[in-house]
Amino acid sequence: MKVDRTVITDWFKQLQDNICEDLESLDGRGSFHEDLWEREGGGGGRTRILEGALVEKGGVNFSAVSGDLPSNIQQALKLDKPDFYATGVSIVLHPHNPWMPIIHMNVRYFETGDGTYWFGGGIDLTPHYVIDEDAVFFHRTLETACKVLSKDAYPEYKKWADDYFYVKHRKETRGIGGIFFDRLAGDESRTKENIFEFVQAVGNAFLPIYNYMARQNSQKTFTKDHKDWQLLRRGRYVEFNLVWDRGTKFGLETDGRIESILMSLPPHVDWKYNYIPKEDSEEARTLLLLRKGIDWSQ
Amino acid sequence: MKVDRTVITDWFKQLQDNICEDLESLDGRGSFHEDLWEREGGGGGRTRILEGALVEKGGVNFSAVSGDLPSNIQQALKLDKPDFYATGVSIVLHPHNPWMPIIHMNVRYFETGDGTYWFGGGIDLTPHYVIDEDAVFFHRTLETACKVLSKDAYPEYKKWADDYFYVKHRKETRGIGGIFFDRLAGDESRTKENIFEFVQAVGNAFLPIYNYMARQNSQKTFTKDHKDWQLLRRGRYVEFNLVWDRGTKFGLETDGRIESILMSLPPHVDWKYNYIPKEDSEEARTLLLLRKGIDWSQ
Numbered sequence: 001m002k003v004d005r006t007v008i009t010d011w012f013k014q015l016q017d018n019i020c021e022d023l024e025s026l027d028g029r030g031s032f033h034e035d036l037w038e039r040e041g042g043g044g045g046r047t048r049i050l051e052g053a054l055v056e057k058g059g060v061n062f063s064a065v066s067g068d069l070p071s072n073i074q075q076a077l078k079l080d081k082p083d084f085y086a087t088g089v090s091i092v093l094h095p096h097n098p099w100m101p102i103i104h105m106n107v108r109y110f111e112t113g114d115g116t117y118w119f120g121g122g123i124d125l126t127p128h129y130v131i132d133e134d135a136v137f138f139h140r141t142l143e144t145a146c147k148v149l150s151k152d153a154y155p156e157y158k159k160w161a162d163d164y165f166y167v168k169h170r171k172e173t174r175g176i177g178g179i180f181f182d183r184l185a186g187d188e189s190r191t192k193e194n195i196f197e198f199v200q201a202v203g204n205a206f207l208p209i210y211n212y213m214a215r216q217n218s219q220k221t222f223t224k225d226h227k228d229w230q231l232l233r234r235g236r237y238v239e240f241n242l243v244w245d246r247g248t249k250f251g252l253e254t255d256g257r258i259e260s261i262l263m264s265l266p267p268h269v270d271w272k273y274n275y276i277p278k279e280d281s282e283e284a285r286t287l288l289l290l291r292k293g294i295d296w297s298q
Numbered sequence: 299m300k301v302d303r304t305v306i307t308d309w310f311k312q313l314q315d316n317i318c319e320d321l322e323s324l325d326g327r328g329s330f331h332e333d334l335w336e337r338e339g340g341g342g343g344r345t346r347i348l349e350g351a352l353v354e355k356g357g358v359n360f361s362a363v364s365g366d367l368p369s370n371i372q373q374a375l376k377l378d379k380p381d382f383y384a385t386g387v388s389i390v391l392h393p394h395n396p397w398m399p400i401i402h403m404n405v406r407y408f409e410t411g412d413g414t415y416w417f418g419g420g421i422d423l424t425p426h427y428v429i430d431e432d433a434v435f436f437h438r439t440l441e442t443a444c445k446v447l448s449k450d451a452y453p454e455y456k457k458w459a460d461d462y463f464y465v466k467h468r469k470e471t472r473g474i475g476g477i478f479f480d481r482l483a484g485d486e487s488r489t490k491e492n493i494f495e496f497v498q499a500v501g502n503a504f505l506p507i508y509n510y511m512a513r514q515n516s517q518k519t520f521t522k523d524h525k526d527w528q529l530l531r532r533g534r535y536v537e538f539n540l541v542w543d544r545g546t547k548f549g550l551e552t553d554g555r556i557e558s559i560l561m562s563l564p565p566h567v568d569w570k571y572n573y574i575p576k577e578d579s580e581e582a583r584t585l586l587l588l589r590k591g592i593d594w595s596q
Contacts, residue, residue: 033571243540249541252466258468259572262537267569267570268568269566269567269569270567271565273331274557
């Protein structure tokens, strides 16, 4: 089958459906609220929001938009023509339980009228408390997904995630990273079909990862101190998304659908002046692990 | 007396002292926690944080820093030489009571080795609920302070605040504005002394304004619904500060003291997906008033 925009779009829609269905069953209580929206310039999307028992606030969004790019973005992307088509699935889930990590996943496809195209995406994890065993499982699962493309893909995209999900002003990574990739197109070493297969492997890795995290952590008991720490860590998540995340910036500057873009923000967040966790605490240990270059897959 | 950097710096320090003393007495319960800090490149500051009865979280900061500007900033400011001296007082107070507004005040002075200098600053108000009477008092007080400089200053700096404190992606102002001014230097119509006198008038306007707001609003009873709305409005405050505020951006990009810069962020914040207040509610009325160009001083 030829991998064209229709095939890709249909697959993304199906991925959104599968993930939503499975998350509802995992959550047990919540069900997704759906908003269908249209974009003035062309296309639209399906924003789905979950406020449940496991997921305090989460979004699983699909969109497929088209039209003409603003000239500054056309220039930044070094494109000859302004017309484009972009489709993708974007997920952010903020759990109730502080022992559960925040998870983010995105797969996307971009195409222009003159046939230029690329894929992008990734999955990354932001635990409120880093749990080694979970980090290892997470990275090994991503490593396996990357093998669909090549044996070098995992280290390359793992480093890309370390560099991308970096809260520069705090000198700490957003979480334990994952994989990030952008502007992947066919070349002498891989076809468009290969890349799509890889993007599918990434999309399909989401549910096994989240189900594993829920099995491991969602029933753990927690104290008010754990919850307070979660709210502070969510503050860092907000700082990254609003200050550094290029995807969010792009959306806000190009007049995207604000509520779909900012569904990534957590439900309750705290900022405390100059909070420093006690030495040798679980919180202090987590901070030590929020840095680039840790090889969790070994 | 010659208005030089020493005179200005001393006056800013004294302003911080006066405001902190008065706020402690107004708050009744809290007292300021002070952190003295030094900057690697030169200078330092006094960050003072209040967590009290009236003020849930607030900061009153003084700093005086010097050294060489990074070359990109030197270019952006169109300066021949990199060496600079900058001093100022910066205040953000987040009140407990949703009927109390968030207030922000800043006065600052910047000077380079070759004698270039300018003043900047302003005061603006972000009510969770816009109360007409308070908005009128606030703007008239600022209008009076502006008369120290000229009769045209208020409308000009009021418009500047409307344009500056604009949450572009929400298409709403951060609050009811106030005044904002930057790069004021002496010219044929005004001396450096005139401008400093005006900046002092702005600094001195802070306490009368905040005392008035406290008298009017701090004893009002409120419900959980009012509090919930406050937490959502604080979310917009965060969005403005992290996405659009040039001062915050400048601080984060130039490796400023993070905890002093981000003291402006509220203690507890909520984000809810696509929250729309009930028609004709107090919340809906407030949203209608978050726009540019309302002449509150009339």
